[in-house]
Structures are given as structure tokens and as C-alpha cells.
């Protein structure tokens with residue numbers, strides 16, 4: 257008889273999770289079953305618990321870490337459980353991974369607590385699982401040594417801050433013989449993606465990026481200068497026990513505490529937004545002025561739209577367009593919270609159908625992309641990468657840039673931006689656009705400047721090209 261296909265079994269859920277591990281289990285199981293973002297699933301599940309803020313934080317760290325480090329945890333699991341993976345129920349695999357993540361990759365959780373808490377979770381899920389999970393996790397501890405390494409090897413498990421934990425066994429492919437396979441398995445990235453990075457940036461830079469993407473990063477905030485000033489807001493955070501520093505741009509703050517954003521002081525009053533530093537450069541680079549008429553072609557959820565409105569002193573007009581009618585509502589909600597009244601939202605077709613017939617001073621084209629610059633912030637994003645998807649995205653990006661070109665006035669500017677570090681989605685799209693328009697007899701364009709932000713230097717990866725219509 258064949259083993260049942262466990263991938264199609266309904267998710268298992270614990271009623272009323274009582275611990276951080278139980279909450280993590282519920283969210284991971286629900287995430288496996290559906291298509292929703294981890295953050296959304298977590299928000300729904302957490303609202304139904306009475307867990308303390310520190311338990312919620314631990315649950316969130318476990319969830320994000322386990323989704324991110326899937327390949328690493330799978331390699332550990334396979335070396336510990338000498339059974340066909342298909343015969344191991346998926347909820348049981350999830351529980352073991354919760355234990356393995358705590359033992360190998362969480363700082364500050366003693367091994368005995370990691371084992372005890374995970375065995376309790378296993379027993380709550382299924383009384384028969386406690387002994388098995390206990391055995392697997394105790395064997396896992398035997399895989400660890402006390403040694404911290406500073407260079408990769410097939411025994412080296414990357415743990416963060418450019419350090420590796422030495423294991424007692426060769427768990428990973430050799431980084432010397434097959435660097436791409438080592439990085440993919442040990443750091444947990446799709447193999448295709450790692451091979452691209454190794455080809456473009458070399459092994460060392462790829463490893464630096466992989467470390468950066470795998471560590472929990474600080475959060476950048478954008479202060480709403482129409483409501484407060486940066487120093488006053490920083491003092492407010494400080495008074496509420498949060499550590500924050502001034503960032504590069506006049507409105508940027510680096511928040512050095514881990515926190516659920518909506519609980520920060522000033523959030524309901526619209527004194528700030530969450531936005532990565534590299535993304536904050538987009539509106540700054542386009543430089544919209546008070547009184548101008550601006551088109552944001554891919555606006556939802558509206559971070560950059562609202563930043564532009566703030567830079568425009570809430571004077572002029574912004575048409576915030578998106579093809580996703582549901583998400584466009586978020587632009588409206590963000591604008592309302594931030595006290596911005598110059599934004600008008602519209603739903604458009606994929607080729608700009610339904611856009612008003614006028615021309616604009618500035619056009620922002622913040623196109624959908626592979627997200628390869630923000631893989632640290634979005635734990636599941638790396639697993640959505642595929643070369644085939646890249647082709648689809650490129651077609652969409654070129655179309656959106658052409659739509660932008662058709663809406664900008666002579667002397668006006670377009671900002672083409674992505675949160676990708678793939679040249680195919682960035683420089684190549686822009687160069688192809690410039691070549692095509694210079695050959696055609698219509699409007700002419702020039703590249704004013706472009707910038708690629710590499711992940712970790714110092715913030716998310718991104719690309720921005722400022723293009724001017726010259727005739």
C-alpha cells in the first residue's frame with residue numbers, strides 16, 4: 257500500500273495555543289495550507305491568543321526563521337531521521353523543525369529548554385509523538401560542537417554575524433568543490449538563484465549577502481515631517497524605551513528594537529511609516545515638488561505614494577494607480593492615517609487602461625519584481641523565485657515603463673524602481689527602453705542617473721533609474 261500524500265492533508269491546528277511554540281506551530285501549519293503571507297497568517301492567529309508580548313516575539317522569530325531556513329533544517333532533519341520523509345507526517349516534521357531551529361539557530365534558548373518545550377508541543381499535538389521528538393532532538397544535540405568557525409566547510413552551519421557552528425558530520429556539499437550547492441543548502445536559498453549571484457558577484461559577495469538576508473535586520477522608519485520632526489519623534493520613542501538613531505535622509509530613523517510596529521507611539525497619529533532606507537531614496541530621487549501633478553503607476557500599498565505627498569508638502573495632486581483593486585484601498589488608508597489629502601486612487605488595467613488622459617510632471621513606476629533585494633524582510637520571498645517567473649516579470653516591467661513614458665510631459669521625469677538586484681529586471685529593462693525609443697520617431701528620453709543598492713550596504717537591495725523625457 258502507498259503512503260498517503262501528506263501534502264494534501266488538511267493542516268493540523270491546536271486549539272487556543274498556550275505557548276510561543278504552539279502559536280508558531282499553528283501559524284506554520286496554516287501557512288503550509290494556504291497562499292497567504294506569513295505576516296497575515298500570524299496577525300490572524302495572534303489576535304486569538306492571550307500570549308505575552310515576549311512570547312509573541314519569540315513565536316514570530318521562530319516562524320520567520322523556520323520559513324527562511326527551510327533547506328538547512330531539511331538537511332538536519334534528513335540526517336537525523338532515517339526514514340523516507342514521505343512517511344513522516346507533515347505536522348510532525350514541523351514540530352521537529354521548531355526544535356531544531358531553537359537548538360541550532362536561536363540565540364539565548366538553552367538546549368534543555370528547547371527540547372523540553374518542543375516535546376511538550378509534540379505531546380499536545382499527538383500523544384504518540386513525544387518520545388520520537390525527544391529522541392530526534394537529543395541526537396541533534398550530538399551533532400553540535402562548541403567550535404565557532406569563520407570560514408565555510410561541509411561541516412559549517414552558518415549561524416549569523418559571519419560565523420559558522422562546526423558540526424560533527426559533513427552535512428553540506430563542499431564549498432570548495434561546489435560553492436553554489438553549499439550556499440543553497442547551508443544558508444537556504446534556491447539553487448538557481450545562488451548560481452546567478454555567484455556568476456554575477458562571486459562567491460565571497462554571495463556569502464556576505466546570504467548572511468545579511470538571514471539575519472533579523474533593524475527596521476527603518478520614515479518620519480512624517482508634516483506632523484512632527486525627527487528629533488521630537490526620536491525622543492518620543494526613547495521615552496517609551498525604544499532605541500532609535502537618526503538615519504541617512506532627514507526623515508529616516510533606524511529602529512534598533514524588535515517590535516510590532518502598530519504598538520509604537522505616534523502610529524495612529526500618522527507620525528511615521530515603516531519604509532526601508534533604500535526605498536526611501538526612490539521618492540527623494542524623483543524629487544516631486546509642491547504643486548506638481550504626479551502619477552504613481554504601481555502604487556499599492558502606498559508607501560512611496562505617501563512619501564511623495566509628504567515631500568510635496570501635501571500640495572498638488574497624485575494619482576495613485578494599481579491593477580489590484582483590493583490593495584489600492586491600503587493606499588487610501590495609509591494616506592488617511594498620515595493626514596495626506598492630495599492622493600486620488602484609481603484601479604487600472606495592465607497596460608494603463610483607465611488612466612486619465614493628461615500628462616504628468618513626474619511618474620513613478622515601482623514595478624512588481626522578483627524581490628531579490630528584500631529576501632531578509634520577507635521570509636517566504638526567496639522560495640517564490642524561479643527563472644520562468646523572471647521572464648513574466650520582465651515583460652510586465654517593460655510594459656509598465658512604456659506606459660509611464662506615454663504619460664510624462666516633455667521635461668518631466670520617470671523613476672523606474674525595483675526591489676530586485678537582478679540586472680535583467682533593472683539595467684537591462686532601462687537600456688532596452690532607451691534603445692527602442694531612440695530608434696522610434698516618437699518622444700525621446702535620457703537616463704539622468706541610476707543607482708543599485710546592494711543588500712546590506714547598508715539596507716535592502718534595490719534599483720532606481722531616473723529618466724527624463726527630452727522631446
Ligand SMILES: C[S@@+](CC[C@H](N)C(=O)[O-])C[C@H]1O[C@@H](n2cnc3c(N)ncnc32)[C@H](O)[C@@H]1O
Nearest residue numbers: 554555556557558559560579580606622623624
Ligand atoms: C512593488 S509593488 C508597489 C509598491 C508601492 N509602490 C509602495 O511603495 O508601497 C508593485 C505593485 O504593482 C502592481 N501592478 C502589477 N502589475 C501592474 C501593472 N501592469 N500596472 C500597474 N500596477 C501593477 C501590483 O498590484 C503591486 O501593488
